[in-house]
Amino acid sequence: MPTEWTPVKSYSDIRYEKCAEGIAKITINRPEKRNAFRPETVAQLFEAFSDAREDQRVGVVLLTGAGPHTDGKYAFCAGGDQSVRGPAGYVGGDGVPRLNVLDLQKLIRSMPKVVIALVAGYAIGGGHVLHLVCDLTIAADNGIFGQVGPKMGSFDGGFGASYLARIVGQKKAREIWFLCRQYDAQQALDMGLVNAVVPIADLEEEGIKWGREIMQQSPLAIRCLKSAFNADVDGQSGLQELAGNATLLYYMSEEAREFHQAQREKRPPDASKFPWLP
Numbered sequence: 001m002p003t004e005w006t007p008v009k010s011y012s013d014i015r016y017e018k019c020a021e022g023i024a025k026i027t028i029n030r031p032e033k034r035n036a037f038r039p040e041t042v043a044q045l046f047e048a049f050s051d052a053r054e055d056q057r058v059g060v061v062l063l064t065g066a067g068p069h070t071d072g073k074y075a076f077c078a079g080g081d082q083s084v085r086g087p088a089g090y091v092g093g094d095g096v097p098r099l100n101v102l103d104l105q106k107l108i109r110s111m112p113k114v115v116i117a118l119v120a121g122y123a124i125g126g127g128h129v130l131h132l133v134c135d136l137t138i139a140a141d142n143g144i145f146g147q148v149g150p151k152m153g154s155f156d157g158g159f160g161a162s163y164l165a166r167i168v169g170q171k172k173a174r175e176i177w178f179l180c181r182q183y184d185a186q187q188a189l190d191m192g193l194v195n196a197v198v199p200i201a202d203l204e205e206e207g208i209k210w211g212r213e214i215m216q217q218s219p220l221a222i223r224c225l226k227s228a229f230n231a232d233v234d235g236q237s238g239l240q241e242l243a244g245n246a247t248l249l250y251y252m253s254e255e256a257r258e259f260h261q262a263q264r265e266k267r268p269p270d271a272s273k274f275p276w277l278p
């Protein structure tokens with residue numbers, strides 16, 4: 001049965017929908033620009049991802065690009081919208097130059113839900129980094145992956161370089177950035193850049209299938225695993241995330257409740273009830 005998507009809110013640059021099974025779908029909707037993002041696009045993506053993070057029914061978010069465009073071509077995202085790039089960043093309606101996609105990258109990486117990129121067509125430049133920071137990537141067989149910064153006057157030395165190197169290795173990451181080549185979906189699969197390649201017609205269904213499987217798992221286990229994977233590469237902020245989950249689990253324990261309650265009731269806590277496990 002086809003999945004029924006319910007729109008959450010209407011936006012100019014994205015579509016944001018949810019289904020009853022705890023899966024949200026966020027679609028960059030600028031196919032005439034190969035789904036390149038301007039500051040407003042990023043602000044809308046940030047709002048939608050924040051909502052999905054807050055919604056306790058949602059465990060999985062699919063991130064994808066609208067398409068095909070009228071010329072028949074697909075894109076996940078072609079990065080920052082070069083027509084609004086100013087001398088200090090991408091300039092939106094408020095006239096302020098921004099690199100606000102960096103905040104979005106951090107949100108996707110740190111939110112305790114599983115984010116799956118569904119890539120049809122181009123994932124280029126900042127659009128490539130967007131799929132990279134998602135937990136999983138499913139590519140359509142027409143997927144095209146690559147960085148372009150050094151040939152058009154930009155670079156992402158954050159997750160775009162260092163996390164890429166963690167995924168595909170230092171040599172391959174340097175090749176991707178230094179040569180600015182494009183790689184097809186099979187090549188991306190071979191280098192571990194994507195998790196699976198499926199026919200374009202099956203892309204969304206495959207994402208939903210993976211989402212449904214994830215929704216059967218333990219939310220807390222997935223949450224802790226995501227922060228553990230991040231902690232390995234994200235330094236102090238990764239540790240902060242992981243430790244935050246330790247605190248969350250501790251708060252949920254009988255032991256923490258007793259110590260908190262004792263403080264509220266101005267009595268000594270009964271520490272004898274709790275074992276010092278080996």
Ligand SMILES: CC(C)(COP(=O)(O)OP(=O)(O)OC[C@H]1O[C@@H](n2cnc3c(N)ncnc32)[C@H](O)[C@@H]1OP(=O)(O)O)[C@@H](O)C(=O)NCCC(=O)NCCSC(=O)c1cc(O)c2ccccc2c1O
Pocket residue numbers: 032033034036073078079080081082083090099100101102122124125126127148149152154155156157
């Ligand atoms: C993606 C392409 C390889 C596709 O090529 P194709 O030949 O299929 O399509 P066209 O080139 O004809 O494009 C069709 C249509 O879309 C418009 N378009 C495509 N990409 C963009 C874009 N990025 N910005 C604006 N518009 C775009 C194109 O102009 C056409 O419109 P017409 O009206 O002329 O029909 C190819 O399109 C391509 O190479 N695109 C550019 C890719 C690019 O340069 N991306 C930006 C890289 S830099 C970046 O993304 C970036 C963003 C950040 O926010 C950062 C923040 C912090 C650090 C680094 C950042 C960063 O590097």
